[in-house]
Amino acid sequence: MSSNVSKNIQFFERSFPLHFEYKIRFKNIVRLKGEMMGSKTPVRVGMIGYKFMGKAHSHALRDVPFYFDQGVTPVLQAVAGRDENGVKAAAEKMGWNSYETDWRRLIERDDIDLIDIVTPNNTHAEMAIVAAEAGKHILCEKPLALTLEQSKRMLEAVKKAGVIHMICHNYRFAPAVQYAKQLIEEGRLGKIYHMRATFLQDWNMDPNFPLIWRSRKEISGSGVLGDLGTHIIDLARFLVGEIAEVSGMMETFIKKRPLGDMTSNLRPQIDGDAWGEVDVEDAAAFLARFENGALGVFEVTRFCRGNRAGNRFEINGEKGSIRWDMENLNNLQVYLEDDERGLQGFRTINCTEVEHPYAGAYWPAGHIIGYEHTFINLMVALMDGIEKGYSPSPNFEDGVRNQAVLEAVIQSAETGKWMSIPRLLESSKILSSQTVKNS
Numbered sequence: 001m002s003s004n005v006s007k008n009i010q011f012f013e014r015s016f017p018l019h020f021e022y023k024i025r026f027k028n029i030v031r032l033k034g035e036m037m038g039s040k041t042p043v044r045v046g047m048i049g050y051k052f053m054g055k056a057h058s059h060a061l062r063d064v065p066f067y068f069d070q071g072v073t074p075v076l077q078a079v080a081g082r083d084e085n086g087v088k089a090a091a092e093k094m095g096w097n098s099y100e101t102d103w104r105r106l107i108e109r110d111d112i113d114l115i116d117i118v119t120p121n122n123t124h125a126e127m128a129i130v131a132a133e134a135g136k137h138i139l140c141e142k143p144l145a146l147t148l149e150q151s152k153r154m155l156e157a158v159k160k161a162g163v164i165h166m167i168c169h170n171y172r173f174a175p176a177v178q179y180a181k182q183l184i185e186e187g188r189l190g191k192i193y194h195m196r197a198t199f200l201q202d203w204n205m206d207p208n209f210p211l212i213w214r215s216r217k218e219i220s221g222s223g224v225l226g227d228l229g230t231h232i233i234d235l236a237r238f239l240v241g242e243i244a245e246v247s248g249m250m251e252t253f254i255k256k257r258p259l260g261d262m263t264s265n266l267r268p269q270i271d272g273d274a275w276g277e278v279d280v281e282d283a284a285a286f287l288a289r290f291e292n293g294a295l296g297v298f299e300v301t302r303f304c305r306g307n308r309a310g311n312r313f314e315i316n317g318e319k320g321s322i323r324w325d326m327e328n329l330n331n332l333q334v335y336l337e338d339d340e341r342g343l344q345g346f347r348t349i350n351c352t353e354v355e356h357p358y359a360g361a362y363w364p365a366g367h368i369i370g371y372e373h374t375f376i377n378l379m380v381a382l383m384d385g386i387e388k389g390y391s392p393s394p395n396f397e398d399g400v401r402n403q404a405v406l407e408a409v410i411q412s413a414e415t416g417k418w419m420s421i422p423r424l425l426e427s428s429k430i431l432s433s434q435t436v437k438n439s
């Protein structure tokens with residue numbers, strides 16, 4: 001066996017351990033009934049929604065078997081949308097075998113194994129619960145739900161049904177982020193003292209930018225916090241551990257906007273001359289104390305000129321530090337105190353070597369990958385879970401824990417007090433007792 005192949009096998013063994021707590025009954029594995037595709041078992045996907053994330057997920061599902069060799073393979077079986085012309089055109093363009101105009105009908109179909117939810121946040125809970133009751137595996141976009149209570153009901157439903165579940169926090173699947181996790185787990189940074197993370201954007205700054213669903217509480221649950229904050233909370237939980245308490249603040253800079261929508265090419269469109277109240281935050285910031293004693297500083301905003309997707313973090317430990325920036329996502333900056341004095345400094349590691357998680361499946365070293373590959377890698381993890389019978393992290397349990405941090409930040413911003421996350425979760429018998437369970 002070549003050393004590259006054996007390193008890839010070691011990586012998969014390390015990355016996808018069979019989690020006993022998520023191990024499900026074998027019946028869910030044999031429920032995949034589609035015709036075998038060569039030696040592979042098909043996982044027939046039904047996707048609900050087909051715009052921004054619909055495009056990212058469709059592309060990723062198609063590319064999984066192109067780059068990765070697994071025992072199961074995704075099949076783009078059917079996509080659902082409300083507008084027949086729109087969903088038909090999307091199905092043709094993105095390579096789906098069929099379409100439905102009613103998501104319930106999609107879930108009812110016998111030829112669907114996995115439901116992929118890529119619709120706005122207010123639809124996640126109902127769709128996921130109906131899908132779980134129908135015995136379908138589920139991938140759900142973030143944030144898991146509008147509220148902590150809703151997210152708990154979703155977790156209860158998937159656990160009761162014994163289906164595989166995952167939430168789409170794709171950034172932790174960048175090879176550089178996975179490598180950061182490996183360095184932390186190997187103790188290269190020693191005890192972790194600090195994490196500071198931002199996700200900064202600027203698309204919403206024009207006061208005439210319309211009130212799209214992302215700025216309406218009844219559809220989105222919260223503003224930039226649930227949209228971008230949820231991603232950096234996931235990175236924090238993945239890399240540093242569970243958050244114990246937070247102190248937050250939030251601000252809405254523009255209080256009224258013209259009503260409108262997004263067109264299919266992701267450009268805003270104003271509907272007539274009516275205006276509406278903005279009832280979610282444009283910016284949020286919070287301090288956090290981790291259960292392991294580390295301190296966190298987090299900031300998310302849509303009002304940071306020049307920042308298109310400033311998803312960045314720095315983690316500092318007793319023996320070293322790491323930095324990552326999504327706009328330069330192949331690179332990880334690493335400082336190690338053990339380096340010879342005089343040569344000490346941040347080095348930039350281009351995480352495209354076979355030693356870097358997932359990277360070996362793509363191109364020769366130095367041949368970089370991009371945003372869409374984070375989704376492909378996540379789908380690979382999901383397929384591994386479906387093949388072997390466990391729900392890979394991040395799953396709905398991570399979604400509930402993430403939602404608790406979001407809710408704690410909102411409550412803290414409202415009350416001006418520090419909020420405890422374990423207290424918000426304490427009545428949740430559905431959560432496992434183990435505190436940190438990110439793989």
Ligand SMILES: NC(=O)c1ccc[n+]([C@@H]2O[C@H](COP(=O)([O-])OP(=O)(O)OC[C@H]3O[C@@H](n4cnc5c(N)ncnc54)[C@H](O)[C@@H]3O)[C@@H](O)[C@H]2O)c1
Nearest residue numbers: 049050051052053054081082118119120121141142143168
């Ligand atoms: N993982 C990420 O990085 C990431 C990035 C962007 C968005 N998201 C999440 O993905 C989800 C979708 O966001 P998006 O940017 O793709 O939104 P979008 O507005 O681009 O697309 C939403 C899709 O859902 C459809 N839809 C809306 N309500 C529906 C309903 N009731 N029934 C059926 N279809 C319905 C719309 O027609 C559209 O096809 C959100 O939860 C969002 O938070 C995740």
